[in-house]
Amino acid sequence: MGTSGLSELSEHQAAVWARYQRMRVLLAGRLGRELAARTGLSEADFEILTALAESPDGDGVRALTLRCGLEWEKSRLSHQLRRMEQRGLVVRCECAEDNRGAVVRITEHGRELAAEAKRCHDEAVRRYVADALTAEQLDALGEIADAVLRRLPR
Amino acid sequence: MGTSGLSELSEHQAAVWARYQRMRVLLAGRLGRELAARTGLSEADFEILTALAESPDGDGVRALTLRCGLEWEKSRLSHQLRRMEQRGLVVRCECAEDNRGAVVRITEHGRELAAEAKRCHDEAVRRYVADALTAEQLDALGEIADAVLRRLPR
DNA sequence: CCGATTTGGTTGATGCATCAACCTACGTGG
DNA sequence: CCACGTAGGTTGATGCATCAACCAAATCGG
Numbered sequence: 001m002g003t004s005g006l007s008e009l010s011e012h013q014a015a016v017w018a019r020y021q022r023m024r025v026l027l028a029g030r031l032g033r034e035l036a037a038r039t040g041l042s043e044a045d046f047e048i049l050t051a052l053a054e055s056p057d058g059d060g061v062r063a064l065t066l067r068c069g070l071e072w073e074k075s076r077l078s079h080q081l082r083r084m085e086q087r088g089l090v091v092r093c094e095c096a097e098d099n100r101g102a103v104v105r106i107t108e109h110g111r112e113l114a115a116e117a118k119r120c121h122d123e124a125v126r127r128y129v130a131d132a133l134t135a136e137q138l139d140a141l142g143e144i145a146d147a148v149l150r151r152l153p154r
Numbered sequence: 155m156g157t158s159g160l161s162e163l164s165e166h167q168a169a170v171w172a173r174y175q176r177m178r179v180l181l182a183g184r185l186g187r188e189l190a191a192r193t194g195l196s197e198a199d200f201e202i203l204t205a206l207a208e209s210p211d212g213d214g215v216r217a218l219t220l221r222c223g224l225e226w227e228k229s230r231l232s233h234q235l236r237r238m239e240q241r242g243l244v245v246r247c248e249c250a251e252d253n254r255g256a257v258v259r260i261t262e263h264g265r266e267l268a269a270e271a272k273r274c275h276d277e278a279v280r281r282y283v284a285d286a287l288t289a290e291q292l293d294a295l296g297e298i299a300d301a302v303l304r305r306l307p308r
Numbered sequence: 309c310c311g312a313t314t315t316g317g318t319t320g321a322t323g324c325a326t327c328a329a330c331c332t333a334c335g336t337g338g
Numbered sequence: 339c340c341a342c343g344t345a346g347g348t349t350g351a352t353g354c355a356t357c358a359a360c361c362a363a364a365t366c367g368g
Contacts (some may be wrong), residue, residue, distance in 0.1 A: 001332065009276050013284045016292055019299035024178060025225075026306050040301045057246040063345065071179075076325060078348055083323075100333045100346045122163050130167045133298060138170055144287060145173035151286045152180050198354065218316065230355060237353075243326055254363045256318045 003096065027128060034124050039117045042067065044080055047123065052106040060103040066090035091115065181282060188278050193271045198234055200275065203243065203268035206260040214257040215248065243267065 009017065032043050041049070051069055055061045067077050081104060084090045089110040095101030106114070130138065163171065186197050195203070205223055209215045221231050235258060238244045243264035249255030260268070284292065 007279060013292065014276075016296040017279055017283065019274040019296050019303070023299040023302050024182075027302060028178075032308055035247075042323075062346095073326070073346060074345095075349080077325080079324080082348090086308060095346095098334075098346075100331095102347065122168075125171055126163060126167070129171065129302055129307050130163060132301045137294065137298050137301065138167065140291065141298055141362090142170040142173050144291050144295055144298075145170075147291065148177050148181060148250070148283055149173070149287045151282050152184060196353075216316095221316090227356070228355080229316060233354080236318090247317090248343095252316075252364075256317065263321080 027054065030128065031121070031124050035117060035121055038120045039113055041044040041113060041117050045084060046114075046117050048080060048084060049106060049110055050118065052090065052104065053111055053114040060093070060105040063092075063104055066104060084110075157191055160291065175232055177200055184282065185275070189271060192274045193267055195267060195271050199238060199243065200268075200271050202238060203260060203264055204235060204272065206258065207268040214247070214259040217246075217256040217258055220258060238264075 001057055013039060028043075035043065035046060039046075047070055048066070051066055052061055062083070063077060066072075067074055070077075072080075081092060081102075085092055088107055091105045091107060092102050093105065095103045133141065189195055189197065189200060193232075195202075200221070201224055205220055206215055215233060217235070220226075221228055224231075226234075227293060234301065235246060235256075239246055242261055245259045245261060247259065248254050249257045
């Protein structure tokens, strides 16, 4: 002690952070790659399709609702939906209640891919994470996430 | 039990995963944003500059060395270095020992920004992670990362 | 020594993420 | 009712990440 400045990390803290970063990058890369290889979907596609497929409202979800649920920026959603519409995964139509708004509907093709992707994704998460950790570690991970999230503004 | 298919996640597992994902996305976003706001560097810039500044070899690092250390793809490094060279953060020059190769040198400007960025980044990691977790949680995070990394091919 | 293969690196195309600017419709206070 | 502020969405530009194609220098097998 005595050598640590106000904002420095101890060697141990830096080492943990480095391992976390490595896990984060490699895990995300692998999950994304497997999903893309098996379904042709990106993680972004998957998030949208999952939200649409899970939505109880059979016919379409308001873009705003989607955005809030995913915590996405509006331009991000707009660009993403444009690309997905071109590939026939979703359809955008006008909104009756608010003429500014957009309603997004998942297509049959989209729904099929979403189901396939969920299987694929869950299996990968199980393989790389759930099965790799003890029950205590899994609980700890949840609590760690909560603790960090509490520190994040908003 | 009995209801779980081969690749499904239990509710608890899915909930932990969701919280992890949320932490991952929001934390990365916040760290990147703070770094960009305070130094004008992206995380990618920061990784490169850190590697170059830490390198004992005062005059330049082989691109290959950089690539292996960061585990980056070669085209990614090439594009990134091009952008950084345009901004005057690094210089690329030819390699004496291997005429195919490239040697990267950090500029004075780059070195100053790297130091500033390290302070900024360490402070943010401390604030959002190190100070948010108990000593046990910090250790647990390191072990979780190791356990997952052991499952990841290569 | 020579031809084939491998290796280090660049380039171009595409998708994803973000920022800023913009447009139109909604809502509210006068 | 109207003028103004705000909210929902789109668009364009830029940076980042990846893939595939390419090039030249190195290396290896005969």
